[in-house]
Amino acid sequence: MAAAITEEQSRKRVKHSQSIDRISDLPDSVICHILSFLRTKFSVRTSILCRRWMHLWAYKSSTINRFGLFHIQCSDYQLQTWVTFAVVRNVQKLYLCFLSKEDVRGFLPRCLFTCKTLVAMRLRSCGVIPVRRAAVCLPLLKKLHLIYVRFEADESLTHLISGCPVLRELSIKLSHAMAYCNVSSPTIKRLMLDFKSDGTRLEINTPAVKYLKISDSFSEHIKCGVLNSLTKADINLINDENKPDYFLYSRSLLELIDRFRNFCEEIQGWMEPLQKVPTCLLSHLKIINVVNIKGKKHELEIIKYLLRNAKVLERMEISYPGSLGSNEENNMLKKISLFQRGSGACKVAFVAA
Amino acid sequence: MAAETGTPTTLTLKSNDDELFSVAESAAILSVTIRNMVEDGCAGGVIPLDNVDGKTLASVITYMNGISAIPADEEKKKSYRDKFLSDKDFETLADMVLAANYLNMSCLMDAVSAKIAQVMEKKSVGWVRRKFGIENDYTPEEEAAVKEEHKWTFEGVETDDDN
Numbered sequence: 001m002a003a004a005i006t007e008e009q010s011r012k013r014v015k016h017s018q019s020i021d022r023i024s025d026l027p028d029s030v031i032c033h034i035l036s037f038l039r040t041k042f043s044v045r046t047s048i049l050c051r052r053w054m055h056l057w058a059y060k061s062s063t064i065n066r067f068g069l070f071h072i073q074c075s076d077y078q079l080q081t082w083v084t085f086a087v088v089r090n091v092q093k094l095y096l097c098f099l100s101k102e103d104v105r106g107f108l109p110r111c112l113f114t115c116k117t118l119v120a121m122r123l124r125s126c127g128v129i130p131v132r133r134a135a136v137c138l139p140l141l142k143k144l145h146l147i148y149v150r151f152e153a154d155e156s157l158t159h160l161i162s163g164c165p166v167l168r169e170l171s172i173k174l175s176h177a178m179a180y181c182n183v184s185s186p187t188i189k190r191l192m193l194d195f196k197s198d199g200t201r202l203e204i205n206t207p208a209v210k211y212l213k214i215s216d217s218f219s220e221h222i223k224c225g226v227l228n229s230l231t232k233a234d235i236n237l238i239n240d241e242n243k244p245d246y247f248l249y250s251r252s253l254l255e256l257i258d259r260f261r262n263f264c265e266e267i268q269g270w271m272e273p274l275q276k277v278p279t280c281l282l283s284h285l286k287i288i289n290v291v292n293i294k295g296k297k298h299e300l301e302i303i304k305y306l307l308r309n310a311k312v313l314e315r316m317e318i319s320y321p322g323s324l325g326s327n328e329e330n331n332m333l334k335k336i337s338l339f340q341r342g343s344g345a346c347k348v349a350f351v352a353a
Numbered sequence: 354m355a356a357e358t359g360t361p362t363t364l365t366l367k368s369n370d371d372e373l374f375s376v377a378e379s380a381a382i383l384s385v386t387i388r389n390m391v392e393d394g395c396a397g398g399v400i401p402l403d404n405v406d407g408k409t410l411a412s413v414i415t416y417m418n419g420i421s422a423i424p425a426d427e428e429k430k431k432s433y434r435d436k437f438l439s440d441k442d443f444e445t446l447a448d449m450v451l452a453a454n455y456l457n458m459s460c461l462m463d464a465v466s467a468k469i470a471q472v473m474e475k476k477s478v479g480w481v482r483r484k485f486g487i488e489n490d491y492t493p494e495e496e497a498a499v500k501e502e503h504k505w506t507f508e509g510v511e512t513d514d515d516n
Contacts, residue, residue, distance in 0.1 A: 023447040024486030030454050033462065037470035045506040048478055048499050050487045072505045 032059050040067065058085070068095035076106045079127065083109050090117040097124040097147075107152070113138065113163065123149050129156050136163025145171040151178065158182045174200070189229075195219055220245070221252045227259045235260075250278075272301065277309045286314045291353075293320045295332035304339045313343040319351040364391070365399045366414070372407030373399065380417040385457035404455040409448040412441075416461060434464040443472060443484050 035043040035057050043057040067086040074082070079096070086094055087109075094112075107130040108123070114137045121138075123129075124147035141164045151157050157178075161167065167185055171192040174181070178197055184205040191206055192213040202216070205225040212230060216222070217238035237253065288306060293299050307316065318336065320329070333350055362378040364387070382388040390400060402410060416437055423429050441449070446469050453462040473481055482489060491499065500507065 023444070023484070026447070026451065026485070027454070030450055030466075033454075034450065034466045034469050034473075037463075037467040038474060041506045042470075042474045044503050045478075046481070047503055048491075048496065048507075049482055049485070050490050053487065054499065074505065 028056060028059070031056055040069075064089045064091045066093040066095075067091045068093075068097070070095070070097045071099050076127070080109045083112050087111045087115045091115065092117055093120045094118060095122045096126040097122065098126050110135075113160065116140070119143070121145070123147065125149065128152055129160060136160055138164045140166065142166055143169045145169075147171070147173045148175050150176055154178055154180045154182075158184065161185050219249075221249055222256050223252060224256050224259050230260070233260060246278075247280075272305050281306070281309050282311050284312065285310050286312060288313065288316045289319070290316070291319045293318055293332070294324065295320070295328050295335075300332070300335060303336060307339045307341050307346070307348075309342055310346070311342045313341075313346045315347050315349065317349045317351060319353045322352045324352075366410060367399045367401045368405055368407040368410040369403050370407050372410065374410060374414055376414050376417060377421075380414075380421040383417050383421060383458055383460070385459075387456065402456070405452045406448070409445075409452045412445070412449060413452050413456065413458075413461070420460070430460075434460070438464060438468045441468075443469075446472070447484075 031053070035046065038046075038057075046057055047054045064086055067082075069079070069082060083094075083096070088111075094115075106127060108127040110130060113130075114135055116137070116139060118138055118141050120143040121141060122143075122145040124145075126149065128150045129146075130152050136159055144164065144167060146157075157172075161170070161183065162185075164185070165187070167187055169190040170183065170185070170188050171190075171194075172181075172183070173194040174197045176197055178200050180201045180203070181195075182203045182205070183191065183193070184203075186206075186208060188206045188209055190211045191204070191209050193202070193204075194213075194215040195202070196217065200219045201221045201223075202219045203223045206212075207226050208229050209227060210229050211232045212227065213234040214222075215236045235256075288310065290299075290303060293303070303316075303318065307313070310316075320332070324332075329352075336348065336350075363375050364378050364381050366374045366376060366381070366387075368374070378391060382391060387400060405413070416434075419433055419437060420430060423433055438446070446465055450462065450465045450469060453465055476484075481487070489496070
């Protein structure tokens with residue numbers, strides 16, 4: 001058999017094993033460099049190869065651009081080790097995303113909140129933000145997403161934001177109770193808040209915000225500072241009558257809507273509330289003034305709703321711009337005067353301004 | 354140092370199996386190792402490269418010439434690198450990473466390392482051991498313990514090697 005091996009084959013074999021020898025002699029630094037191009041999961045997997053490789057992945061290059069753990073099973077201790085590992089290597093983008101909404105995890109390591117290199121961070125169901133009085137210094141952080149994370153205390157969030165001097169985008173989804181949520185930052189341009197937690201007092205103070213998205217059903221009270229830079233807003237508020245102080249809540253909403261007056265040129269639609277008619281409308285409200293009505297569909301629908309449901313209304317004054325064409329004017333007046341009225345004593349006055 | 358005569362200076366490189374190669378200095382100094390020799394004035398005669406064989410050196414020189422002909426356009430350089438490495442087998446890549454390391458050429462080093470990583474990612478543990486000439490020196494118990502410790506890294510991994 002051995003004689004059957006041609007010289008050519010034998011030379012190839014020798015060459016092949018020389019090549020293998022050279023590769024198995026790759027210096028650690030070269031292997032580590034190669035491993036630094038592998039995704040985290042695959043570089044850790046190389047620890048199975050042999051004793052020499054067991055820890056090589058851990059010495060991979062001195063900086064990590066992007067570090068992510070997605071939907072894996074690991075203990076709190078392992079998570080802390082991972083995060084420390086990434087922070088020590090000057091991580092720029094960190095993503096920790098776990099599936100469970102039920103947050104049973106412990107504190108995130110403090111070193112995460114003093115990471116000088118972080119630019120973007122997304123945390124999802126991955127532990128408790130420990131910040132209370134501890135230092136927060138994230139000088140480069142621009143993008144922060146906090147999805148179903150918990151805070152050691154309500155002020156942890158405020159404290160965390162105040163440690164991010166160049167923050168531009170903040171997204172918070174909340175599923176647990178937070179009594180007081182204060183979002184204050186002079187630099188935030190995009191703000192997304194999605195609250196599914198009961199009884200939160202929400203306070204927003206972000207004067208530079210350009211885009212605002214609020215999805216909220218459970219806040220007790222919303223207070224909002226000036227929004228003079230706003231160019232786009234998606235607001236989805238679900239009315240819930242079980243507020244402890246419904247009057248206060250309604251008032252805070254009116255104030256919020258008033259904040260949009262500067263930029264809001266057009267409301268595109270209105271939907272009749274599905275819930276029962278508010279008590280104030282049924283038994284208290286006597287005078288309503290609506291101004292600057294142009295006969296648009298949603299305007300007429302609001303007027304229709306108010307006229308039908310305001311049971312003790314005495315007077316509704318509707319003013320419209322004098323510039324309105326006489327055809328449009330006639331049409332509008334005709335339509336409104338035909339609306340059903342819940343209060344027999346109600347007078348409707350039209351004023352051309 | 355080269356006198357400014359108007360003609361490009363040419364260097365002669367010698368591989369460890371005694372092949373000689375001519376290459377323009379402007380391309381060769383992509384290698385920091387060679388640049389240092391040039392700057393130190395040791396590049397007068399033949400530059401011996403004791404850790405690179407002729408076949409690999411020929412490849413590296415092709416790369417040096419190709420990449421230095423492209424003006425400062427990172428996109429084009431990247432696509433040249435991708436194309437240059439696309440038909441190289443694992444052994445050639447491994448030889449090139451060693452050469453790039455020895456010659457201190459960071460752009461080639463990064464490109465080849467990334468390519469090797471890309472190839473490795475899809476392969477089984479057995480394949481990687483074979484190709485890297487790794488002898489498994491774990492006891493079965495140790496191997497099981499390492500596997501258990503990093504269990505998650507073995508979940509949902511499909512390999513495409515069959516040789």
